[in-house]
Amino acid sequence: MENLSMQLSSSNLLAQRNLRVGLIGIGPHSEENLIPAIAVTEDISLIAVASRTPEKLERIKKIFPVVHGYSNWRDMLDPQIIDAVVISAPPDLHYEVAKVALELGIHIFIEKPPAPDLKTLLDLVDRVKKCPGIVCNVGYNFRTSGALKKAIALFKENDDSHKIVGCKIRFLSSKPRTVMWNNTSVLESFLYAVGIHALDFVVNLFGEPVKINAEILNLDNGQKFSLIVTINFASGFHTTLEMGNYSNKFDSRFEFLSSDGKVCIVDNLSKISFLDENISKVSPFNGKENLVYDYSGLNGGYERTGYSGEISVFRDMILGRLKPSCGISESVAVYKIIDEILRKTKEK
Missing domain, CATH: 3.40.50.720 (NAD(P)-binding Rossmann-like Domain)
Incomplete structure (x- = not known):
């Protein structure tokens, strides 16, 4: 402060x-x-x-x-x-x-x-x-993260024909390790406090989920866990999420896959990497190299993480500059996924 x-x-x-x-x-x-x-x-x-x-x-x-x-x-x-x-x-x-x-x-x-x-x-x-x-x-805030928006824009910059069809997300945290908000478990507390961001991001990216699977590995007498979630969407796209509370800090990694086999990776909302065997055509690298883009800190931490972006979107909707979206109703699909994850992991 x-x-x-x-x-x-x-x-x-x-x-x-x-x-x-x-x-x-x-x-x-x-x-x-x-x-x-x-x-x-x-x-x-x-x-x-x-x-x-x-x-x-x-x-x-x-x-x-x-x-x-x-x-x-x-x-x-x-x-x-x-x-x-x-x-x-x-x-x-x-x-x-x-x-x-x-x-x-x-x-x-x-x-x-x-x-x-x-x-x-x-x-x-x-x-x-x-x-x-x-x-x-x-x-x-991940919806409006400047780093993620920049990555997706760069990913499509050279070829408008390819589109993102799959996404893998690593979303780790050091907390919560205890039950919070009157939830029934540490897992439920994590999903509502942390995992909800990753779930909203993929729903916003791919649309309505139609099939959800979840596997959990409990660690440290149940206070820590590793959770793998796979989601298929009505759009035909697919995502895999690795989530857990066993890290010593918040750690995120977004890996986007395009329809023509290109890969874009965003590490901790700061480093953007491109994996493409044809990258040598647009750069001095050969086909075994990666193209790395460091998202500049000059853009501001609140812009990079999306906090200023979400406030700006809220303002613009009120002032009539943007059509309302990201409304409360869009959370319903996310909550249904959380309920299904809890049901699937309880069955194991």
């Missing part, structure tokens, strides 16, 4: 913007990712924050002097105060806040997971459908 304070103190990012935003929840994710992403996004202002912890409110107000602090989120949720709310709290509170915001006509950005379970999610989807003028987005 101190680094954020130093970054913002020498800039003009605190000037009043067009869209007034309130934030509910000041945990590590908000401080490290959401607040900086809002700060660097044009035409949007963080003008209110709700937290039950006075010390957190004071810390935020030192960096954002124009921000108003609220100990009760209901007092902040007022269309006279804010146009949109960013909710970064436990999933049961996501649901409660979203219900009230919809009734008041306030636009909603919900951090994942948007609801504690599929039944609650479907209820929220139904409520959103009854409020067609309200944007309700979910914080799936």
Whole structure:
């Protein structure tokens, strides 16, 4: 948080913007990712924050002097105060806040997971459908990752005829190692807290899943695990996901396969590699070499990881610059996959 304070103190990012935003929840994710992403996004202002912890409110107000602090989120949720709310709290509170915001006509950005379970999610989807003028987005930042978008664009740059038909994803984390959010297992907690990003990414890429298989290897008396998930889609495409909580840090690898046999790999949203026996035709490399593209840190960490991108998309949908998408209803397919993974692994 101190680094954020130093970054913002020498800039003009605190000037009043067009869209007034309130934030509910000041945990590590908000401080490290959401607040900086809002700060660097044009035409949007963080003008209110709700937290039950006075010390957190004071810390935020030192960096954002124009921000108003609220100990009760209901007092902040007022269309006279804010146009949109960013909710970064436990999933049961996501649901409660979203219900009230919809009734008041306030636009909603919900951090994942948007609801504690599929039944609650479907209820929220139904409520959103009854409020067609309200944007309700979910914080799936990998969709808007600058590195992944750049990789896909470069992958198709030289030949528009090939398309991505398959994807392998390695998605490892060091947590959770204990049950959280009233879930029934560490695996369920992981799927809703971490794995949900990879699942949303492939659903967004390939469409409706039709067949799901899952195999789990329990480690360290069940506190750690390795999970392999394969998904076939109605589009005919296929994906394999290797997920687990046994790493010492977050580690991601996306491997895209094109219809003409080309391969593109994105490691930790920073290094993009191309494997193609014909690469020597467009570069000084021979057919056994790889072409590597380092995604520049000059683009900004929040752009590379997608946090500023997801906030920009949310803003543009509210302001009518983009057609609404990535809405709450798009999470239904992801939750169904989670339920099927849990069912399949329980059967083993």
